[in-house]
Amino acid sequence: MLVNLVIAGLVALKEYIALHVLTCLIPAFLLAGGMVSFISKEAIIKYLGSSANKLKSFSLASFASFFIAACSCTVIPVASGIYYQGAGIGPAFIFLWVAPAVNILAVIYTGSILGVKMVASRIIAAFSMAFVVGAVMSFVFRKEESKRTQYKSDTKTEIISKKDVFLLLLILVSLLSPNYLIQKGPYLHKVIVWLIASVIMLVYAFKVKGLDEIKRWLKESWWFVRIIFPLLLLGVFIVGVIGKLLPQEVIQKWLGGSGIRASWLATILGQIMYFATMTEAPFVDTLIKLGMGKGPALALLLTGPGMSLPSMLAIAKVFGIKKAAVYILLVMILGTFVGWFFGTFIF
Numbered sequence: 001m002l003v004n005l006v007i008a009g010l011v012a013l014k015e016y017i018a019l020h021v022l023t024c025l026i027p028a029f030l031l032a033g034g035m036v037s038f039i040s041k042e043a044i045i046k047y048l049g050s051s052a053n054k055l056k057s058f059s060l061a062s063f064a065s066f067f068i069a070a071c072s073c074t075v076i077p078v079a080s081g082i083y084y085q086g087a088g089i090g091p092a093f094i095f096l097w098v099a100p101a102v103n104i105l106a107v108i109y110t111g112s113i114l115g116v117k118m119v120a121s122r123i124i125a126a127f128s129m130a131f132v133v134g135a136v137m138s139f140v141f142r143k144e145e146s147k148r149t150q151y152k153s154d155t156k157t158e159i160i161s162k163k164d165v166f167l168l169l170l171i172l173v174s175l176l177s178p179n180y181l182i183q184k185g186p187y188l189h190k191v192i193v194w195l196i197a198s199v200i201m202l203v204y205a206f207k208v209k210g211l212d213e214i215k216r217w218l219k220e221s222w223w224f225v226r227i228i229f230p231l232l233l234l235g236v237f238i239v240g241v242i243g244k245l246l247p248q249e250v251i252q253k254w255l256g257g258s259g260i261r262a263s264w265l266a267t268i269l270g271q272i273m274y275f276a277t278m279t280e281a282p283f284v285d286t287l288i289k290l291g292m293g294k295g296p297a298l299a300l301l302l303t304g305p306g307m308s309l310p311s312m313l314a315i316a317k318v319f320g321i322k323k324a325a326v327y328i329l330l331v332m333i334l335g336t337f338v339g340w341f342f343g344t345f346i347f
Contacts, residue, residue, distance in 0.1 A: 012240025023194040024074045027175035032081035033221025043159035050088035050145035058134045061091035065098035072311035075099040077224040080318045090134035101306035102126035113281045125338045163208040170201035228314045235310025239274045258295035263339025266296035270303030280304040295343015303335045
């Protein structure tokens with residue numbers, strides 16, 4: 001039994017490394033390092049800092065996150081990048097939530113499999129949860145936030161140079177293009193798209209940036225790799241073991257209907273298991289056909305890609321245990337409520 005559990009963990013680790021490191025994590029880490037290196041810290045504080053207008057900063061973070069097709073692990077370097085550049089805790093955790101929970105790619109795919117009603121519910125629920133997450137995190141850690149951003153930003157300071165904007169866009173293209181352009185077929189096709197985009201990005205980078213600037217960019221990127229990547233691997237291994245311990249029959253038995261218990265269990269399952277972006281839709285579709293309630297299905301659609309055990313470990317390392325604990329508990333409560341509410345009154 002122990003040997004089978006270890007094998008299950010290693011298989012999950014092998015699949016994760018094979019399918020996500022090149023096309024997801026490497027460009028995500030480069031993007032995070034680029035944001036720290038290229039974007040003015042004063043500008044981040046001005047538009048997303050704790051002293052910025054909450055409605056505007058939360059809306060900006062939610063809107064930007066919607067166009068980033070990232071899983072719960074891939075988005076951590078991006079969110080932590082803007083956080084350590086001076087963004088408030090609210091916008092940073094909105095990035096953590098929205099990008100994996102309701103990015104445009106996952107929304108389109110969800111609609112094609114589960115229908116318009118489910119995808120509309122997913123969008124409404126995810127953005128509603130995002131504003132609650134931002135507000136609660138900002139309120140709970142308001143004293144700490146005020147200490148982080150005591151100085152005012154200089155409105156005359158250039159936010160970012162045009163050449164750096166284009167470089168960040170090229171990095172973003174290398175992150176998004178494999179998933180946007182290649183939705184079916186061998187994974188090798190995604191690697192080819194990523195490689196082409198990355199070569200173009202690197203050629204441009206060496207053309208417009210000096211060697212010292214590139215070294216600083218890579219140094220900042222490596223910091224995120226060193227802090228986050230080992231914990232992601234550990235978490236993926238544990239998830240593989242958990243998946244082996246939870247037979248599908250047991251999951252089906254407890255996820256039927258639209259009660260609080262079923263939605264809570266679906267939320268817990270989603271928070272623990274790892275789903276790459278878009279993989280949650282066919283998985284949930286299968287469970288619905290086997291008797292899973294649509295309310296719990298929505299909860300799983302949100303928390304499955306929006307959070308995972310690997311991401312929870314990494315969030316605790318990057319943002320601190322207290323912030324991670326509040327965020328995890330908050331998502332658990334919100335996911336349970338959303339599953340119950342939509343299952344009872346909408347579906």
